[in-house]
Each structure stands twice: as structure tokens, then as C-alpha cells.
Amino acid sequence: MSLLLLLGIAALVSSGVYLLLARDLLRSVVGLTLIGTAINLVLFTSGRLGPIQPPIVREGLQALGDAANPLPQALVLTAIVIGFALACLALVLAVALREDEGSDRIDDLRGTEPGEGGDGKPLPMPEDGR
């Protein structure tokens, strides 16, 4: 079980990094989301993988018996919600960029860098971001 999860996390991280490094807006957002999912799984495993018992301390006992620690599950739930919201925001941003830019290649996003003038110095930048 642990090995299976480990391999799953490794596969998610590696495909996430591959997509994040791709020269494509939407792919990099998907890559970031995949890495986020993998890290959520890491967080999940930090609470020990036990058999499927409800995390309730039995009457008369002081410690949780043979069940997984519920706290990381609560943490993961928070992280999933935040990650989902961020993914939505990033997708909207990527789509808007593609519409305005007419291209979804990351190499074309050079507008915020000053060009190089004939004397080797940076060219003046646009007045503001619009």
C-alpha cells in the first residue's frame, strides 16, 4: 500500500514537473495542479496509513488505536480547497492571456521585459501595465 502510494506520488510529481516546464500556458497550469495534488497526497500520508477505522478514541482509552490520524486529513481538505481555487484562478488568467496575446506560448510573454537598445542598454518600458 505504501509503495503503491509512493509510486503514485512520484508519477504525479514527475508528470507535473514535465508539464510545468512545457512552453505552453495551459500545460504549465495543469502541471502546477498535478504537483499540488501530489503534495496533498504527501500531506495525507503524514498521518500514517492505517486500516479503515473511524478515528475515535474508544471509551476508557487515552490514545487512538489502530486508526489513521485525522488531523492531516483535515489539513489536506484545507489544502485541496485552496488548491482548487488557485487552479481556477490560474486557468481564467491563462485563458485571458491567450485571448489578449493571441498566443499560448510562454516564450511570447516578453512584454514585461525591456528590450535591448542599440547601445546594449535596456529600452524604455511602457508607462503602465495596460
Add this chain to the structure above:
Amino acid sequence: MSAGFAAMDALVAAPLLLPLAVGLLCGVLPRAWVRPASAIGAFASLAAAVALLAVVMSQGTQSTAFGDWTLPFAIAFVADPLGAAMSVVAALMGFACIVFQLSGVDAAEESATLHPLLHLLLAGVAGAFLTGDLFNLYVWFELMLVAAVGLFIHQRGRLLQEAGFKYFVVNAFGTLVFLAAIAWVYARTGHLNFAALEGALAALPAHEQLALAAALAVGFLLKAGAFPLFGWLPASYHVLPTPVLALFAGLLTKVGVYAILRVWGDVMPGLAPFANEALGWVAVATMVVGVLGAAFHWDMRRILAFHIISQIGYILLAIALGAGEGHAAATFYTIHHIIVKANLFLIAALMVRAGGDWDLRRAGGLWKSHPWLGLLFLVPALSLVGIPPLSGFWAKLLVVREALATGHAAWAAAALLVGFLTLYSMMKIWMEGFWKPAPADAEADADGSRPIAAPAPLPIAAVATCAALAATTLAISLAPDGLFRIAQSAAAAMGGAP
């Protein structure tokens, strides 16, 4: 904790709950009420933070726990001298930038979401400064990230979107690295509370402590804009409208620095000396690369953005100099630097409006038309360089003296050399923007990129904001004892009593 929510609990949480409430309120109020509500809310947050700092300085560290659990399982908010002082300066910057925004310096029309997002950003920053829990720190980081990206893209603009996307991808990745480090810390210790982690982590073998500290530091250093993870900062900041830019420049990178200081000083005070050595060299590289970038550029926004990176290097160096004096110097430096850096961006905006230009080759002649603005600029500029008796001099003195005292002559030499280069690029702004005669219109338009804007009158509120921040810098310069005492008690409260 007790069932009641006492006044002290409310005071500890007030610097983060107030901006959160004001932000939500600004989102639902009618348009006409948003601007006054935003200013009043920012002032109330400042007042609450000052009150909290006064209580912390007189009665010691205050804390409160949310949820009906006992510590260390509840979510703790801890106001120690460091956190309280940082939340004061964050609230001060929030108030200054909102007043500057309301003065109408930025010609663009104000979007309805600007003020809610500004307050949410301030809530995230204050939350990060006051939380006593590692996972809670992650949540505040994410709130800051969302609010910051929102501030990039709430007005549609091609460059704003592009900069926002770059900012988002790199910073979201940094936050994910931080989250992975949290999972590792929790798996090994079973704790997230800073106080409980201190004991639990000290029990781990030294090499594993180092690995955990490194994992945490990668995420924080990325947020701080440290070498070599700083590329996102000058690639994105300069497209923002000035009041927002000044707020970002003053506060956001410093949250990353604060998190490093918190981990090094509070969570893992027993870290092996190798951690400090490594951090020190990262700091030196950050200082040097940042200041060289600044020397290369001609756009004031990019010059100042590279100076953020360079100054982050000084603060990291102070952290690397170890508990006690080093951490006191880091606290002093951070607070001095936030005020100076935000003020530099605001004054640069005034220079542009007074008939200058962001690009220094197209600016000039301001000394003739606005001599007082030239003097006002010199206060934060020379303070950034570290000319005595300004606040930056005391900050650099603390760092260099401690570097020499701990036998790091190379670090001290790097700090002094970078000081010279900082002087060069500040003087470049002053000579080109103020002293040089104004360029003839035809010559400046030769590159054909855009016409030079006509001089416009400067709003009094905006000038007063810059003057008040400069006066704060002067107050720290002439009476550094007050801030130094706060910095020393911050270092002492973190366990590294000298």
C-alpha cells in the same frame, strides 16, 4: 483555554481580523462609501497593532488559541515582540499606501475590487506575522498569494496579466514546496505549533534537522526573492500601479524573510552552524546580484525592484549571523527597510507626476521645478545606502559589526561593497532625475515609444504621506534606541538571548 474570549485574545487577533472584516465590508458597501471605509479601516488596524505592540512591550508575549482545544493542538496566535512590531509596520504601510491611493496620484480609474483586495492582502500579511502554527502560516501565505494575484489582474491589461501569471506560477510553486515541507515536519514530529515543534525537532538527528530546515527555507527564500530564486520579482512588480507596487515592495518579500527568521530563531534554534554558513553565502549572492541588476537598469521601477533583492540579502545575512545580536539586527533592518523602500516607490511616483519619467534617460530638471522633492527623495535614498546618521546606517552598522564580531570578514566586506554600489544607483536616480537639465521633447521622443507626460500638480495627501514616512525614517535615525530595544526584545523572546 477558557471559554470566554477575553479582551486580550481579541487584541492579539485584531491586527488580522480588522483588515479581514474591512476587506469583506469594502466588497459589499456602496461605491461611495468604500474609500472612506477603507481609509478608516486601515487606520483602525494600525491603531490596534500599535496597542498590541505597547501591551507586548510592557507585559511580554501575548497569545490566544482558536478552537476549544488545549495547546499545542489548538491553532495558536502569538504576539511576541517580533510579530507585534512587524504587524505595526505592515499596518502602517497599508495605511500609507491607501492614503496615497486615495489622493488620486494614480491617474487610472479605481476598480471596485481594489480596496477589498488591499485589505485582504494586509490581513494575510498580519496573519503570517501573528500566527503560531506552521500550517496556519501556509494558509496566510495562500491568502496573500490570491490577493496579490488579484491586485495584478483586477484591472484588465495585457502586461498586468502577463506579470500576474509569472508571479502566480513561481509563487504558487514556492507555496507548494512549503506545504510539502510541512507534511514532512508533521510526519516526523506530530506537531505544527511553533512552541511544540521547537522541542520535538530538537530531538531529531542533526542532519535531518538540516534537511527539514532546507525544505522550509526553499519556499521562504523564493517568497523573499533570494538568490537564485528572485527572477519573478523584477519581472512582475514594475507593471503595478504605484500605491500597490509600494505595498508589495515594502511587505511581501519581507514575509518570506520573517518566516526564515521565525524558523531559524524560534522553531529550530539548535540548528547546526552549517545552516547559518549556507544562508550567509546565499545572502551575499543575493546582495551582489541584486545591486548589479539595479546598476544596469534605467527604469526607476526596475532599479528599485532590484534594490529590494539586494536589501533582502542584508537581512538574510543578519539572520545568518546567529541568535541574539544577529536576529536583533535582522529585525531592526527589516523594519527600517520596509518604511524606506515603500517610500522610495511613492516618491518616484511623485517624480513621474511632477514631470519626470520612469525611464531616467527621459527625465531631468526636477531640481529646478521641485527642489523640496529632491530633498525628500534624499532621505529614504541615503538611508537605503546607509549614510550616517540615517536609519540605514544603524541597520548596516549592526550587521557589519556582528559579522566582524563573529569572524566573517568576507561577509562584512561584501556588505560594505554593496553599500557603495547602492550609493551609485541612488545617485544615478538623483543626478538623472533631478540634477540633469530636462531633456528637450524632440530628443526624448526620438525613440518614439511614448510621449513625455506634461507635469501635473502633486496632490497634498500624497506629498504628506511621503513626508510622514520620511519623518518616520528620520525619527528612527535620530533616536534608534526605541526600535533597537524592540529588536533586542524580539531576538530575546525568540530564545536566542545574548
